[in-house]
Amino acid sequence: xxxxxxxxxxxxxxAVFLVGTLAFLGMRVFLVPKSFGQYGHYRGDAMAEIAARxxxxxxxxxxxxxxxxxxxxxxxxxxxxxxxxxxxxxxAKHADDPSVQPVKLDTAVLCVGCHEENxxxxxxxxxxASADHSTGLACDTCHQxxxxxxxxxxxx
Amino acid sequence: xxxxxxxxxxxxxxxxxxxxxxxxxTPESSPNYTMxxxxxSMLIDVPKxxxxxxxxxxxxxxxDVPDGYFRTWVERYHVSGYDIENPHVxxxxxxxxxxxxxxxxxxxxxxxxxxxxxxVDSPCTQVCPVGATFVSPDGVVLIDKKYCLGCRYCVQxxxxxxRFINPRTATxxxxxxxxxxxxxxxxTACCENCPTGARQLADLKxxxxxxxxxxxxxxxxxxxxxxxxxxxxxxxxxxxxxx
Numbered sequence: 001x002x003x004x005x006x007x008x009x010x011x012x013x014x015a016v017f018l019v020g021t022l023a024f025l026g027m028r029v030f031l032v033p034k035s036f037g038q039y040g041h042y043r044g045d046a047m048a049e050i051a052a053r054x055x056x057x058x059x060x061x062x063x064x065x066x067x068x069x070x071x072x073x074x075x076x077x078x079x080x081x082x083x084x085x086x087x088x089x090x091x092a093k094h095a096d097d098p099s100v101q102p103v104k105l106d107t108a109v110l111c112v113g114c115h116e117e118n119x120x121x122x123x124x125x126x127x128x129a130s131a132d133h134s135t136g137l138a139c140d141t142c143h144q145x146x147x148x149x150x151x152x153x154x155x156x
Numbered sequence: 157x158x159x160x161x162x163x164x165x166x167x168x169x170x171x172x173x174x175x176x177x178x179x180x181x182t183p184e185s186s187p188n189y190t191m192x193x194x195x196x197s198m199l200i201d202v203p204k205x206x207x208x209x210x211x212x213x214x215x216x217x218x219x220d221v222p223d224g225y226f227r228t229w230v231e232r233y234h235v236s237g238y239d240i241e242n243p244h245v246x247x248x249x250x251x252x253x254x255x256x257x258x259x260x261x262x263x264x265x266x267x268x269x270x271x272x273x274x275x276v277d278s279p280c281t282q283v284c285p286v287g288a289t290f291v292s293p294d295g296v297v298l299i300d301k302k303y304c305l306g307c308r309y310c311v312q313x314x315x316x317x318x319r320f321i322n323p324r325t326a327t328x329x330x331x332x333x334x335x336x337x338x339x340x341x342x343x344t345a346c347c348e349n350c351p352t353g354a355r356q357l358a359d360l361k362x363x364x365x366x367x368x369x370x371x372x373x374x375x376x377x378x379x380x381x382x383x384x385x386x387x388x389x390x391x392x393x394x395x396x397x398x399x
Binding site for chain 1: 335340
């Protein structure tokens with residue numbers, strides 16, 4: 001046993017390493033969240049946390065539940081596939097509680113957001129130079145926003 | 157209030173319970189959603205984009221994105237003549253308030269909406285040193301805010317420039333493909349608010365999704381295919397000048 005004659009310091013060092021390793025493993029059990037590694041090298045619960053965020057835009061399905069009359073007006077018109085909140089803005093609060101009233105829109109500024117003339121817009125998209133086209137008049141003077149074509153009898 | 161030793165001892169069990177809650181995470185919020193049944197992507201129909209900026213505004217409102225930062229944005233391309241390798245690109249405030257008239261006359265002009273491509277082999281998730289960003293089992297690249305250190309490796313790794321550091325939280329941020337909406341059966345805020353249908357959310361695992369027919373019958377491209385990222389945002393009729 002000559003080899004181990006002066007090996008006391010090695011055993012002490014090994015003991016320190018052992019305690020360190022055990023402390024590391026022990027801490028790891030406490031500090032690494034349970035769901036880490038559930039699906040991969042990340043915290044599985046993170047997805048539920050991200051999904052828990054409240055929505056701001058209710059979605060057109062929610063609008064159509066109550067506003068069937070508007071849906072009827074839009075049908076067949078050029079705006080049939082434009083969803084409600086694209087113009088009316090985020091209204092999840094209104095969908096949850098109808099007493100929260102949406103802001104009345106000003107068509108003089110709203111419509112040109114899409115329909116102002118621009119060379120980069122697709123040629124088939126209806127565009128106007130608003131200064132010439134309406135001279136500042138609100139668009140709903142002539143056009144009905146939910147079905148914007150001007151019919152023989154004027155704005156519907 | 158002075159905290160005495162007695163108070164401290166009384167507080168400790170409460171703190172232990174609270175910490176356990178932190179470790180356990182919040183409960184599942186969409187009980188009817190099964191991740192393994194979906195594989196999300198998006199279709200961008202470039203010729204339909206009118207550059208109105210509705211998507212950018214909707215995204216900022218839905219996801220509380222700070223001013224001057226973008227999870228999605230719209231670029232305007234101007235290509236004069238044959239020089240398609242040097243397009244002039246502008247995106248004033250991300251296209252949030254639409255675009256002013258073009259400065260240059262003639263040439264080819266069009267809009268290209270951009271967002272995270274939710275890559276299958278995403279370079280951004282591979283560089284994260286702490287496992288804070290990942291591709292979810294339903295194909296969405298997400299960030300775990302609680303784990304993110306804000307080291308910015310991922311911001312540099314994304315070849316599409318889709319990530320940024322949120323100045324309020326000092327963590328990385330990006331498009332979540334409105335994960336909180338698509339898990340509830342809604343479409344994303346940008347798709348919901350696109351007036352021309354230029355953006356459409358698509359589920360590649362759903363055999364009834366119109367994306368399958370569209371991909372078969374149209375000339376569809378992804379951005380930077382040479383990067384081999386497995387991008388899942390498909391662009392219809394994408395011009396060769398788009399970077």
